[in-house]
Amino acid sequence: MTEPRLLQNFSGGRAIVVTDRASSLEILLTTLNRLGVGTDPADIFERAAAIDATTLQPDRDIIFIDGDIDDVAVLPLSPIGRLAPAPIIGLLGVSAPSRLKALMRAGATSFLRKPIHGAAVYPALFVGVNEYRRHRHLEALLEGHDRRRRGRRDVVKAIIRTMAEYGVDDDEAYDLLRRRSMKTRQTMEDLCKDLIRSADGQEHGECVPRRKLAD
Amino acid sequence: MPLQNLQVGYLFSSTGSYELVARSMLNGALLAAEEVNASGLGIRLEPSVVNPGGDLSQYSALATTLLKRNIRHVVGCYTSSSRKEVIPLFEKHDALLWYPSHYEGFESSTNVIYTGAAPNQHVLPLVEYLLAHHGHRAFCVGSNYIWAWENNRILRESITARGGSVLAERYFAVGETDFHQAIEAIIEARPSFVFLTLIGTSAYQFFRDFRAACRARGIDQAKEMPVASCSLSEPELEAIGGEAVDGHLSSSVYFCSIQSPANLRFLKAYELRFPEGPTASADAEASYNAVWLLARSAAAAGTDDPRVIKAEIVHQRLDAPQGKVWIDEQTFHAYLTPRIGRSNRNAKFDLISAARAPVQPDPYLVHNSARFEAAAVPSLRLVS
Numbered sequence: 001m002t003e004p005r006l007l008q009n010f011s012g013g014r015a016i017v018v019t020d021r022a023s024s025l026e027i028l029l030t031t032l033n034r035l036g037v038g039t040d041p042a043d044i045f046e047r048a049a050a051i052d053a054t055t056l057q058p059d060r061d062i063i064f065i066d067g068d069i070d071d072v073a074v075l076p077l078s079p080i081g082r083l084a085p086a087p088i089i090g091l092l093g094v095s096a097p098s099r100l101k102a103l104m105r106a107g108a109t110s111f112l113r114k115p116i117h118g119a120a121v122y123p124a125l126f127v128g129v130n131e132y133r134r135h136r137h138l139e140a141l142l143e144g145h146d147r148r149r150r151g152r153r154d155v156v157k158a159i160i161r162t163m164a165e166y167g168v169d170d171d172e173a174y175d176l177l178r179r180r181s182m183k184t185r186q187t188m189e190d191l192c193k194d195l196i197r198s199a200d201g202q203e204h205g206e207c208v209p210r211r212k213l214a215d
Numbered sequence: 216m217p218l219q220n221l222q223v224g225y226l227f228s229s230t231g232s233y234e235l236v237a238r239s240m241l242n243g244a245l246l247a248a249e250e251v252n253a254s255g256l257g258i259r260l261e262p263s264v265v266n267p268g269g270d271l272s273q274y275s276a277l278a279t280t281l282l283k284r285n286i287r288h289v290v291g292c293y294t295s296s297s298r299k300e301v302i303p304l305f306e307k308h309d310a311l312l313w314y315p316s317h318y319e320g321f322e323s324s325t326n327v328i329y330t331g332a333a334p335n336q337h338v339l340p341l342v343e344y345l346l347a348h349h350g351h352r353a354f355c356v357g358s359n360y361i362w363a364w365e366n367n368r369i370l371r372e373s374i375t376a377r378g379g380s381v382l383a384e385r386y387f388a389v390g391e392t393d394f395h396q397a398i399e400a401i402i403e404a405r406p407s408f409v410f411l412t413l414i415g416t417s418a419y420q421f422f423r424d425f426r427a428a429c430r431a432r433g434i435d436q437a438k439e440m441p442v443a444s445c446s447l448s449e450p451e452l453e454a455i456g457g458e459a460v461d462g463h464l465s466s467s468v469y470f471c472s473i474q475s476p477a478n479l480r481f482l483k484a485y486e487l488r489f490p491e492g493p494t495a496s497a498d499a500e501a502s503y504n505a506v507w508l509l510a511r512s513a514a515a516a517g518t519d520d521p522r523v524i525k526a527e528i529v530h531q532r533l534d535a536p537q538g539k540v541w542i543d544e545q546t547f548h549a550y551l552t553p554r555i556g557r558s559n560r561n562a563k564f565d566l567i568s569a570a571r572a573p574v575q576p577d578p579y580l581v582h583n584s585a586r587f588e589a590a591a592v593p594s595l596r597l598v599s
Contacts, residue, residue: 034578036582
């Protein structure tokens with residue numbers, strides 16, 4: 001899986017801001033506009049719970065959550081990487097460990113210190129969005145590895161069956177299976193799962209066509 | 216009561232490794248102040264000139280001195296490192312820095328008015344020109360600081376996206392003048408062009424040594440490996456001098472060779488006032504424009520309050536030597552007219568292309584760059 005490229009131009013993005021101090025957002029919103037990130041008054045909320053998580057788009061939306069409000073951690077997080085549905089940048093007033101922890105638990109991948117300094121916005125976006133994308137990439141990798149780990153049992157079974165059926169050693173059996181998976185554009189795990197299932201079906205008298213490896 | 220006297224600081228390194236350009240900037244600013252004072256605009260500028268001598272630590276010390284004297288407007292800085300050194304001071308004192316030089320972008324301080332070119336007004340047009348007319352193999356040589364690093368990044372991304380390549384990037388300390396090894400490497404690599412981001416005395420020495428090394432090998436350097444720069448200006452051509460002055464490409468919003476009544480007036484006044492030189496440059500014009508924009512805004516606002524002047528400046532339209540110039544209300548950078556020139560034996564530039572109209576500044580390249588960084592060319596091999 002190719003590592004994601006760094007995002008460096010944020011034009012076309014949409015900012016969603018969660019704060020109960022909307023009057024202090026002028027520098028943030030002005031700077032975001034200069035960077036091509038849209039800031040609609042309708043996207044400024046007093047509570048994170050007001051955000052409709054089902055409409056969030058991770059490649060477009062960037063959420064700024066004020067760490068000084070109470071309910072920062074209400075958006076659903078992914079099970080492995082604990083990522084929110086879109087990148088979150090924490091706005092720090094009080095930098096005490098409890099607030100930092102709350103924002104990190106909410107899924108923040110970058111921070112902006114209040115009062116916000118215009119020059120700090122681009123670096124915060126750059127780090128926050130690209131860290132989010134990197135985490136998402138790693139999460140997908142982990143998911144893939146986990147799926148493959150679960151499929152190893154079928155791979156081992158398929159190797160043993162192939163060895164018995166074709167009278168070959170384990171390396172050759174693996175090679176036969178590997179070539180078949182590339183030919184049929186299946187992962188090894190999916191191919192072996194199918195083979196084991198079809199073989200089991202025959203043993204149980206079901207009419208499942210048996211696949212040939214050496215065709 | 217209308218504002219009558221306006222104190223303004225001029226912060227230019229009229230000595231040091233890039234003194235030539237900085238002196239022309241100071242001249243442009245001084246000329247503008249004298250013209251404002253004689254113009255009947257109803258405002259009198261009182262410049263206080265300080266010289267950091269190219270020493271980074273002196274920039275903040277001298278800027279502090281000016282700001283503590285309650286001067287709220289300072290025109291100055293040439294290098295980005297010096298600008299970044301003083302910006303926190305202007306933010307602390309809520310004063311305005313009028314930065315009159317081209318730069319690499321990715322900045323928009325609320326306490327700076329940028330009258331020089333943003334990267335979409337000089338770096339990108341040059342990259343486009345080079346790729347269209349000279350080829351896709353670049354060799355980058357620059358001074359080791361943000362100006363060179365960022366320009367080379369922009370070039371690398373544009374050229375990689377079109378299947379070209381950057382053969383090498385070499386960086387040298389500001390003021391370095393020994394380029395023997397780099398020149399040997401360039402001649403060995405035979406790039407389509409050399410992208411030069413050296414500044415000051417380093418650049419002048421490179422031009423001379425590169426031309427001499429090529430000539431010794433019978434290579435027509437200007438034709439076969441032209442040097443292209445986004446900062447080369449007329450006073451620097453004079454400093455290069457002799458046999459190495461011609462055939463270099465420069466991307467700028469101003470050249471002395473622009474034929475317009477406003478520019479001829481500017482050049483005549485400049486040469487009359489500063490017969491000893493240095494010759495006018497793009498940065499001298501940007502300094503001249505900055506002072507005029509400040510004076511007009513202050514006169515219209517009736518105050519030197521930076522916030523009021525920022526609100527007023529976006530209404531000003533200047534008939535500058537380069538053409539119409541005005542300030543973008545979103546970024547506080549200037550609308551300017553990109554041009555490309557080729558240096559000739561008279562230490563001037565022949566104009567070879569120009570935009571039809573002033574171009575909106577895009578300091579973050581929001582409208583002029585890819586969303587993602589350039590992808591590395593994948594190294595694939597045939598496996599079966």
